[in-house]
Amino acid sequence: MNPIPHWGIFITEPMILGSDVMIVLVSVAIVFALTKFRKWGWLWREWLTTVDHKKIGIMYLIAALLMLFRGGVDAELMRTQLALPNMTFLDAEHYDEIFTTHGTIMILFMAMPFIFAMFNIAVPLQIGARDVAYPYLNAISFWMFFLGALLLNISFVIGGSPDAGWTSYPPLSELGFSNGPGENYYLLALSISGIGSIATGINFLVTILKMRAPGMTLWRMPLFTWSVLAACILILFAFPALTVALALLLLDRALGAHFFTILHGGDPMMFINLFWIWGHPEVYIVILPAFGIFSEVISTFSKKATFGYGSMVFALMAISIVGFLTWVHHFFTMGSGADVNTFFAIATMVIAIPTGVKVFNWLFTMYRGRIRMSLPMMWAIAFIPCFAIGGATGVMLAVAPADYQYHNSYFLIAHFHQVLIGGTVFGMLAGMYYWWPKMFGFLLNERLGRWAFWFFNIGFYVCFLPQYALGFMGMTRRIYTYPSGLGWTVPNFISTIGAYLMGIGFVFMVWQIIYSIKYGERDLTGDPWDGRTLEWSLPSPAPHYNFATIPTIQGRDAWWLAKQGELSKADFLPAKDELKPIHMPKNSGRPFILSLWFFVLGLGLTFGVVPMDVIAGIGIAYCLFRRSFEYDTDYYIPVDEVIHTESALGRLQG
Amino acid sequence: MTTTAHAPAENHHGAGHIHVDYPDRPVEYQTEDGALKILGFWVFLATDLILFSCLFATFIVLRSHVDGGPTGKELFDIPSFVAETFILLTSSFTGGLATFEMHRDKRNRVVGWLIVTVLLGLSFVGLEVKEFVHMAMDGATLQRSAFLSAFFTLVGTHGCHVSLGILWMTGIIIQLVRFGINPITARKVFIVNMYWHFLDVVWVFLFTVVYLMGVM
Numbered sequence: 001m002n003p004i005p006h007w008g009i010f011i012t013e014p015m016i017l018g019s020d021v022m023i024v025l026v027s028v029a030i031v032f033a034l035t036k037f038r039k040w041g042w043l044w045r046e047w048l049t050t051v052d053h054k055k056i057g058i059m060y061l062i063a064a065l066l067m068l069f070r071g072g073v074d075a076e077l078m079r080t081q082l083a084l085p086n087m088t089f090l091d092a093e094h095y096d097e098i099f100t101t102h103g104t105i106m107i108l109f110m111a112m113p114f115i116f117a118m119f120n121i122a123v124p125l126q127i128g129a130r131d132v133a134y135p136y137l138n139a140i141s142f143w144m145f146f147l148g149a150l151l152l153n154i155s156f157v158i159g160g161s162p163d164a165g166w167t168s169y170p171p172l173s174e175l176g177f178s179n180g181p182g183e184n185y186y187l188l189a190l191s192i193s194g195i196g197s198i199a200t201g202i203n204f205l206v207t208i209l210k211m212r213a214p215g216m217t218l219w220r221m222p223l224f225t226w227s228v229l230a231a232c233i234l235i236l237f238a239f240p241a242l243t244v245a246l247a248l249l250l251l252d253r254a255l256g257a258h259f260f261t262i263l264h265g266g267d268p269m270m271f272i273n274l275f276w277i278w279g280h281p282e283v284y285i286v287i288l289p290a291f292g293i294f295s296e297v298i299s300t301f302s303k304k305a306t307f308g309y310g311s312m313v314f315a316l317m318a319i320s321i322v323g324f325l326t327w328v329h330h331f332f333t334m335g336s337g338a339d340v341n342t343f344f345a346i347a348t349m350v351i352a353i354p355t356g357v358k359v360f361n362w363l364f365t366m367y368r369g370r371i372r373m374s375l376p377m378m379w380a381i382a383f384i385p386c387f388a389i390g391g392a393t394g395v396m397l398a399v400a401p402a403d404y405q406y407h408n409s410y411f412l413i414a415h416f417h418q419v420l421i422g423g424t425v426f427g428m429l430a431g432m433y434y435w436w437p438k439m440f441g442f443l444l445n446e447r448l449g450r451w452a453f454w455f456f457n458i459g460f461y462v463c464f465l466p467q468y469a470l471g472f473m474g475m476t477r478r479i480y481t482y483p484s485g486l487g488w489t490v491p492n493f494i495s496t497i498g499a500y501l502m503g504i505g506f507v508f509m510v511w512q513i514i515y516s517i518k519y520g521e522r523d524l525t526g527d528p529w530d531g532r533t534l535e536w537s538l539p540s541p542a543p544h545y546n547f548a549t550i551p552t553i554q555g556r557d558a559w560w561l562a563k564q565g566e567l568s569k570a571d572f573l574p575a576k577d578e579l580k581p582i583h584m585p586k587n588s589g590r591p592f593i594l595s596l597w598f599f600v601l602g603l604g605l606t607f608g609v610v611p612m613d614v615i616a617g618i619g620i621a622y623c624l625f626r627r628s629f630e631y632d633t634d635y636y637i638p639v640d641e642v643i644h645t646e647s648a649l650g651r652l653q654g
Numbered sequence: 655m656t657t658t659a660h661a662p663a664e665n666h667h668g669a670g671h672i673h674v675d676y677p678d679r680p681v682e683y684q685t686e687d688g689a690l691k692i693l694g695f696w697v698f699l700a701t702d703l704i705l706f707s708c709l710f711a712t713f714i715v716l717r718s719h720v721d722g723g724p725t726g727k728e729l730f731d732i733p734s735f736v737a738e739t740f741i742l743l744t745s746s747f748t749g750g751l752a753t754f755e756m757h758r759d760k761r762n763r764v765v766g767w768l769i770v771t772v773l774l775g776l777s778f779v780g781l782e783v784k785e786f787v788h789m790a791m792d793g794a795t796l797q798r799s800a801f802l803s804a805f806f807t808l809v810g811t812h813g814c815h816v817s818l819g820i821l822w823m824t825g826i827i828i829q830l831v832r833f834g835i836n837p838i839t840a841r842k843v844f845i846v847n848m849y850w851h852f853l854d855v856v857w858v859f860l861f862t863v864v865y866l867m868g869v870m
Binding site for chain 1: 673689690691693694697698700701702704705708709711712715716719720721796797798799800801803804806807821822825826829833838842
């Protein structure tokens with residue numbers, strides 16, 4: 001692979017030049033600030049080397065919000081280009097790059113880290129564990145994701161972005177049609193972060209199965225933890241297919257193999273199948289944790305136990321199995337034949353049943369509940385109508401014969417934004433607001449949050465409802481401009497206004513966070529929402545060992561039962577004579593350094609620089625061997641330190 | 655996470671104090687950490703199995719796409735792949751003997767059987783490389799046809815796994831020699847053997863689907 005980088009566009013394209021200047025200025029500012037305030041040591045000790053799930057969760061959250069910004073800017077650029085017919089704001093090539101990075105970033109570098117943020121922040125606290133099963137591996141997962149994301153993001157300024165769509169179908173993505181480095185960036189960035197995702201799936205599966213507090217049987221687990229378990233099963237069985245699809249395409253491009261080429265017997269359909277064998281479960285990977293969050297939020301803010309707990313669990317598991325049998329609905333039009341299409345159409349519609357069960361359970365949970373309209377609850381309630389419409393249009397798309405009409409039209413675009421934004425993004429925002437006090441020890445300002453909520457929600461419908469109509473009017477996805485006189489102008493213009501409203505909503509959210517860092521109300525109780533599950537029995541933020549003594553769990557929503565006087569509240573507070581030294585993993589800089597080597601390897605492969613790859617390969621091997629020979633990986637927190645921390649928090653008994 | 659009444663002193667060598675949570679379990683399962691890591695490795699193997707399944711599926715789809723080039727029947731040398739099969743199956747057996755001796759606490763025998771396993775692994779990889787070079791010299795390269803792309807990738811991925819296993823096992827042999835059998839080194843021996851047996855199972859399918867069905 002000898003791609004010719006477009007070095008020329010470094011200086012000739014104003015948008016890229018602008019980005020170059022911005023990147024240099026921001027980098028200089030960060031380096032200057034870290035040096036001036038002597039924060040390099042703090043950054044290394046507290047963040048880059050941490051293996052604490054709570055800090056890793058916070059880093060995932062920051063990265064997800066940054067990527068939401070990047071992907072959001074891509075969206076605003078596209079909507080600006082499409083606002084009116086015959087616009088020349090973006091040229092065709094640039095538009096292709098932007099819709100490719102928008103999709104790739106939003107799915108893999110926004111939604112995935114956002115759900116992993118929630119996994120890390122909540123799961124160990126909800127099940128009464130002191131960390132995940134493999135804290136060191138957890139740090140590797142984060143840094144692999146982070147440097148994979150960085151690799152994709154630098155493509156815009158170094159060499160050119162990928163432009164074959166987020167699905168990257170061959171033969172367009174083969175060397176003959178995409179000969180720049182952009183496609184290589186895509187393949188390597190996704191492969192590197194994919195390793196991290198698989199590791200996270202293993203980590204949380206084992207954590208949930210093996211590290212629950214005594215007495216917390218599976219049937220006493222919070223529903224969010226159940227949803228993470230289901231998502232992990234999906235990750236484990238879906239992501240290897242993506243790894244294979246990407247690796248084989250890379251072999252085609254780098255070594256001249258013929259998996260997906262038109263010549264020499266290659267079969268492009270094979271890529272499309274492998275891609276969607278991962279890709280369809282992937283949408284359930286990002287939606288199931290959101291379902292889990294809605295269960296937690298709706299039950300907490302209705303002051304009722306979730307209606308139909310068992311059917312909720314059953315629905316999660318059913319979706320995680322049937323989710324593997326629907327992938328062909330992404331290409332009904334490619335001629336698989338009536339029998340195959342029928343099977344996949346029915347399987348797709350079947351998914352609506354467990355999903356419907358969940359929606360009704362949430363409604364019944366609210367029924368006769370004492371509902372409080374705080375921010376997490378607002379996002380949860382907004383999700384229900386949004387997802388109902390998205391689900392209904394999904395069933396329409398699942399009707400294989402009708403899909404020949406909708407396929408790749410704006411109807412489809414509107415549908416999947418409705419379920420991904422209305423489901424995953426609303427869910428993650430609900431989760432962020434819900435667990436924010438637990439992460440940082442203060443609450444986010446409610447008033448600014450409401451402004452953000454209404455701008456984002458109204459903007460959402462204004463943006464995407466016209467796109468359903470545009471789909472029926474014949475507008476297909478991925479076109480960079482359109483002529484006037486087709487009747488597309490007004491809906492497009494309205495849609496663009498909606499996109500801007502959503503952008504304003506995001507600005508309010510950033511404002512809300514910055515404002516609340518300064519003026520936010522401190523959470524001194526550790527339980528600001530009158531919560532039900534174990535994490536609310538801890539102070540906010542939790543001490544780094546989480547639980548001084550591991551509580552014994554005697555029921556579902558045990559913390560709520562304790563507060564109601566049905567169980568003893570003293571079980572959740574540490575007693576002085578029961579304290580023991582706490583076994584904890586040591587911090588390590590190696591996950592970060594190992595991932596840096598992967599980044600170097602990715603960059604070297606992108607540009608076909610063999611010496612870089614060799615050096616990076618040696619670096620990776622060295623890191624792995626050093627780890628294998630490392631025996632001094634953990635330590636004990638002495639009792640005195642635990643006593644000191646717990647009595648400072650006013651929690652120590654006896 | 656585990657707790658003990660007395661925090662052990664810092665130790666920088668595997669041979670030092672290791673806190674045992676479950677003294678009556680087999681040595682590799684005696685620490686909580688060891689038990690967790692073994693379960694995690696089972697889960698990892700499940701993901702690796704999916705990875706191989708995808709490669710097998712690709713191979714099965716593309717095996718007839720020879721593009722007028724050489725077919726499996728013309729290329730595969732029966733004595734060679736039968737030899738590879740016997741060598742790899744034997745190495746899985748010797749790896750199993752290493753685990754057996756580990757449970758009898760015979761350090762030197764564990765090291766000996768692992769060395770035999772590594773040597774058998776090396777000869778397997780050697781035969782495979784020889785096979786690949788022969789095919790490439792006859793013009794049957796990765797670039798020739800979709801069938802050959804799929805063949806080299808599927809068999810090569812397995813070969814890369816075996817090669818990685820050889821390096822990994824060598825690292826563990828060195829640790830066994832330095833630190834002896836303890837719950838940590840025992841867990842490592844156990845896990846590398848799980849990996850090795852898994853590759854053996856994958857090879858059985860390779861042998862059947864790629865080679866036997868190829869020469870039929």
